[in-house]
Amino acid sequence: MTHKVSPQVLVAGNPNCGKSTLFNALSGGSAHVGNYPGVTVDRTSARMRLGAQDFELVDLPGMYSLTASSPEEQLAVNALTESDTRGVICVVDSTTLERGLYLALQLVESGVPVVVALNMMDSAERMGLHIDTDRLSELFGTPVIPVVATKRRGLDALLAALGEQLESVHETPKLRVAYPADLEANVANLAPVVAQWRPETAANQHRVFALWCLLSLGEDSLRGVPDAVRHAVQSIHEAAAARGRNIDLEIISSRYAWLDEAVGEACFMQDPRPSWSERIDRVLTHPIAGLVIFAVVMFAIFEALFAGAEPLIGAIERATGFMQAQTAAILPAGVLQDLIVEGIIAGVGNVVVFAPQILMLFLFIGFLEDSGYLARVAFVIDRVMKAVGLHGKAFVPLLSGFACAVPAVMATRTIERRRDRLVTMLALPLMSCSARLPVYILVVGTVFAGQSLGWFSAGAVALFSMYTLSVLVTLAAAAVIRRTVLPGPAPTFVLEMPPYRWPSAQILWINAWRRLRIFLVDAGTIILAMTILLWALLSFPKSEALTEHYAAERARVEQTASSEMEKAHAIQSLDAQEAGAQLANSLGGRFGHAIEPALRPIGFDWQIGVGIIGAFAAREVFISTLGVVFGIGEADEENKPLRQALRDARHADGSPVMTPLSGISLMVFFLLACQCMSTIAVVKKESGSWKWPVFLFSYMTVLAYLASLAVYQGGQLLGYG
């Protein structure tokens, strides 16, 4: 070896071919997850040693072909042409042989050493399909090894073949597809142009690369392709079209013709048996039973996220509170204590609190995906999603948004195209998540207590309206974003419906745990930083005058109070009042005052303004912040003194702040505004840039303000409030 690079072996294969199972079986589950440069696609890799060879095993995303039209698809071809790529394991699902071998054929054509792993041989045999792997191996000119990844069968033979491939000197591939003469002429013309682009690649690969360019270029968003190559490809396509030729068809059908012949020679079907997958599908996609099962499964996920995660979330919150209390008891009072207790521990708590829902959602999604049902979910509900320009696969993330936008945004990963993913991720934070509920309950309990509308309590009607509104606004936002910010062709829906399979618990756990770890590290860092920033904003500057004033008040109480109980009570009340006064004096409090003129038209005052600023940490923090603002101390949504304080709050002119109208305005604001730094953090992580979270925050805030303005001003015009 002339220079020390880290050699890599790629694992490629169709979606649902068992590629990740094989990768995990080979690597023993000890994978490292990173990112490919420039795209938000996970790069899963593991260090391996085979004989004297050290290398990195890289799990490529699932693909049907090397052909690319987006940077996400391009990364496979980039990885393949990197100088440190030593070989490829191509995983093929034996039950869909031709389609899987189409990718293997391209890999072999490209000249890298390939080992084909024929996976799920047991399923193929059950179907009655017999495959002569030796014959296939001869035809492809590369080892073809039967394996059953789930049962770890054939792995030794696979590794032995790989080791041999890595050590042998590689010659020009034996496999040669017979392309039409016209096409060969086009390729011969294009090869020199490609050679100028990639002078470092071997001469026999220029031909293969020219084929790739002919198939991939045009209507693409690929990076780093020189104009000379683009122009050459375009003129070849135009000239061919003028003569009634279709270059794409010529290339692909020539390859499949070769494949059909090879498969015909090496395989035969013996008394084919109908698969039980087919029988399951008769029920699961049945017009009535299918919809009922769909509703039940979706409800189960929803219930688990909403209610099932609750005890764990409560436990994490109590643990955080306990840590805060213990730390506060150990450290001397002061800025350092506050920073650690209110900033760092609270921030870590804010991150970890998402863990139960993220784990649950990804275990669920993993189960749905690996079992094959997720494709059926998309199949059943696509009609509805299509109406707003979304993909059928957007349904599960949207539904999860009712529980929490953070895991829901992460769940958009199941959507293949980046544009479709972005639209879903930018609309779903409008779903009314569980953190909004305490705010609704506080408001409803404050302004609608005991009132009714006909048969229903006014509060129930208000709550129901919020949830309905959130669904409508989410769908409308998706439709608008799709047409304006992210225009482009409507998402196409070409989705493989894989056979039903029983997922491996180990793989589900490995994947869910991996997702959680990535969240804790990447999004967690941002959330922690924002928590500390927000703490500082609501804590500084400290007013010496206020401290002295309250110290004096406390001293006075010490002397005048008649009983111990009265004293304790008065001091507690003074502490709460001081906290409120200090908060009002902080930067955040002053900001709340400063924006009051903007808040008045939507029915809020500066105190609610401070609550909204505090609620950026998480919506439910609105309530505890209000508790501090009103000098009540610790408060939750059922807190009577807080409700009373809100009812008693007056504007400067003496009119009450909280009326039914301003209450609705406040609920609408919380429904629509992006009052959640964790959502911002996770959208940054999942979209790969700050551009999208900034856009998300801006559009939701503007939307929330305008909607609240319309509610409050409209309501006043109509004589309410």
Next chain:
Amino acid sequence: MKPSLVDLPLGQHAEIVSIDCGRRLSRRLMEMGLLPGTRIRVVRVAPLGDPIEVRVRNYSLSVRRAEAAKIAVNPEGTA
């Protein structure tokens, strides 16, 4: 006018004649093995009427009606 995939009765085998779904989607379908001459049949229709599920080369694929209408077929047993 050639019949398309959406015109096929459930379960009826047919041979693909041409695919005209725009370059990107046509290419995708072809690379998944849907080529002129390939045998295909419609397995079922989604509960809400769209998309449809087809069976081709021993696997199942779902496509929307709008796209299926652009895949011309020749039903077996006809000329």
